[in-house]
Amino acid sequence: MNEDEIPADLGSRPTNAKQFRMKLLWIGIWLAFMSAPVKDLADGGHTRWATVLGTLGLLVFGGSYLVLVFQYTSKALDPLRVRSALAFLGVLATALALTMGVSWLVLFVYVSVSVGATLPLTTSRWLIPAVTALLVAIGTAQEHPREVIAALVFPALLGGFAMTGVRQMIRTTIELREARATVAQLAANEERLRLARDLHDLLGHSLSLITLKSELAGRMLPDHPEQAAAQVADIEQVSRQALVDVRSAVTGYRRPTLPGELAGARTALAAAGILADVPAEAPDGVPEKTEEVLAWALREAVTNVVRHSGARHCTVTLAPRQTLDGRILELTVADDGRGASGTKPGNGLTGIAERLATVDGTLTTRATDSRSGKGFTTALGVPLESGLGSRE
Numbered sequence: 001m002n003e004d005e006i007p008a009d010l011g012s013r014p015t016n017a018k019q020f021r022m023k024l025l026w027i028g029i030w031l032a033f034m035s036a037p038v039k040d041l042a043d044g045g046h047t048r049w050a051t052v053l054g055t056l057g058l059l060v061f062g063g064s065y066l067v068l069v070f071q072y073t074s075k076a077l078d079p080l081r082v083r084s085a086l087a088f089l090g091v092l093a094t095a096l097a098l099t100m101g102v103s104w105l106v107l108f109v110y111v112s113v114s115v116g117a118t119l120p121l122t123t124s125r126w127l128i129p130a131v132t133a134l135l136v137a138i139g140t141a142q143e144h145p146r147e148v149i150a151a152l153v154f155p156a157l158l159g160g161f162a163m164t165g166v167r168q169m170i171r172t173t174i175e176l177r178e179a180r181a182t183v184a185q186l187a188a189n190e191e192r193l194r195l196a197r198d199l200h201d202l203l204g205h206s207l208s209l210i211t212l213k214s215e216l217a218g219r220m221l222p223d224h225p226e227q228a229a230a231q232v233a234d235i236e237q238v239s240r241q242a243l244v245d246v247r248s249a250v251t252g253y254r255r256p257t258l259p260g261e262l263a264g265a266r267t268a269l270a271a272a273g274i275l276a277d278v279p280a281e282a283p284d285g286v287p288e289k290t291e292e293v294l295a296w297a298l299r300e301a302v303t304n305v306v307r308h309s310g311a312r313h314c315t316v317t318l319a320p321r322q323t324l325d326g327r328i329l330e331l332t333v334a335d336d337g338r339g340a341s342g343t344k345p346g347n348g349l350t351g352i353a354e355r356l357a358t359v360d361g362t363l364t365t366r367a368t369d370s371r372s373g374k375g376f377t378t379a380l381g382v383p384l385e386s387g388l389g390s391r392e
Contacts, residue, residue, distance in 0.1 A: 031062065033106045033109050033110070033155070034058070034062060034106070036103040036104075036106050037054070037058055037096075037100070037103050037104050037106065037107070038058070039103065040054075040100065040101060040103035040104070041054055041055055041058070045101075046100070050099070050100070054096065054099075054100050054104075057092060057095070057096050058096070060092065061089065061092050061093065061096070061107060061110070062110075064085060064088060064089055064092075065089060065110050065113075065114055068082070068085045068086075068089070068114055068118065069113070069114055069117045069118070072117060072118045082118045082119070085114075085118075086111070086114055086115060086118065086119070089107075089110065089111050089114055090111050090131070090134075092107075093107035093108050093110070093111050094134070094138065097135075097138050097139075097142075098138060098142070101142075102139065102142070102145065102148050105135055105138065105139050105148070105149065105152055106152060108131055108132070108134065108135035108152070108156055109152060109155050109156045109159055111131050112128050112131045112132060112156040112157070112159055112160035113159045113160055113163050114163075115127050115128055115131060115160055115163075116128060116159070116160040116161060116162065116163030116164040116166075116167065117163040117164075117166065117167050118167070121164050121168070124160065124161075124164050125161075125164070128156070128157065128160035128161060128164075129157070131156065131160070132153055132156040132157055132160075135149070135152060135153065135156055136149055136153060139152075202242070202245045202246060203242060203245075203246070206238050206239070206241065206242035206245075207242070209238050210235050210238055210239060210242075213231045213232075213234055213235045213238070214231075214235060216231050217231035217232050217235070256292060256295035256296055256299065257282075257291060257292075257295055258282035258283075258286065258291050258294060258295050258298070258318070259281065259282050260295070261295040261298045261299050262278055262279060262280075262281075262282060262298070262316070262318070264299065264302075265278050265298060265299075265302045265316055266278045268302055268303070268306055269302065269305070269306065269314050272306045274305065274306070274311055274312060274313065274314050274335075275312060275313045275314070276313075276314055276315075276316070277313070277314070277315040277316065278316045279316065279317065279318050282318060283318065283319075283320065283329060286329065289358070289359055290329070290359050290361075290382050293355045293356060293358065293359050293361065293382065294318075294329070294331055294380065294382065296351075296352070296355055297331065297352045297355060297356065297363075297378075297380050298316070298331060298333070300348045300349075300351060300352055301333040301348075301352070301378045302314075302316070302333060303348070304348055304349075304376075304378075305333065305335045305337070305376075308337075309335045309337030309338065309375075309376060310337045310338050311335035311336050311337030311375070312336060312337075313335065313336050314333065314334065314335045314336075315332075315333075315334045315335075316331075316332070316333050316334075317330070317331070317332045317334075318330070318331050318332075320384055321381070323381075326383060326384075327383075327384040328381040328382060328383055328384050329381070329382050329383075329384040330379065330380065330381045331379070331380045331381075332377060332378065332379045332380075333377070333378045334368045334375065334376075334377040334378075335368065335375055335376055335377075336368060336369070336374065336375045337374070337375055337376060338374065339367055339368075339373055339374050339375055339376050349363070349365065349378070352378075352380070356380060356382065359382050359383070360382070360383055361380060361381060361382040361383070362380070362381045362382075363378070363379070363380055364378075364379045365377065365378055365379070366379075
């Protein structure tokens, strides 16, 4: 699934034309109630000028409603601007309902929906009933059929209060997204600080020693070349050790871990729209080499699910299991997608098998549903030392 196929949620600004259309469709779904005034205009029961003014008023009302709700669900607007727009919608709905007839009372449903979508609950919980009461008052004063008025009261109340829930969901979604971005930034800052500390610990002493010995060798060089040569030899030894330490640290940074890959699997599957069932924690005490192999294998298996399976659900399990050859740590990645497309393993599975061979592990693949041949399951097993347990 690419970015264009992901629908825009109500709490974000559309980033492309497809997301714009989908969001506009969701917000404009309430326009179905406009059929009553449109039919009233099309029946020809009004004078020419009344029809022209009614059409113009209906277009202005519908456009104002869409602009207000669409913009407000993308970003918080100025409160004065919101209240002014709501007042304009209320006045226009009142004028059209008083002059054009019973069919136009439906405009108050849109006013109620707009109130619920843009105003806080403390305000909308009394303003929505007030708008509905105004609908009833105008309908009663004009001696419209009571069944028509009663039929509009429920949509006005339900639509308004339903939008208050949607508005709260949007605000919560935005706050969660901002909090997630803040947490990610803090984590990145913490990682940069950790790297800075590690580099200081690794290279600070070595570089300081190299500087001092270089200065000392420079002073000894004219009169004591043998002693200067000894200092240069020390500088070479310290430099080589510093290089070894740096390479070891970089290798540790690059080495994947099971907890990290499990978290990455959840993120990747969710981003692809695949319902994921992934363990929250990894077994404790797994040897470093074994953990690295399993982490690489998990990454490759999840990548295959995301790119090739077309699955709707993926289950990852990671747990010890007793076999005839002893205890093993078994990792399985099972999806409900289209299954294997050929008889030969791909490069990804070949790479997994080669890594597993370095730790005496095994790789098996099969259809998730043996009867239909649908889905694909990758199962990996590595020898497990006795006493290895799961995290508490």
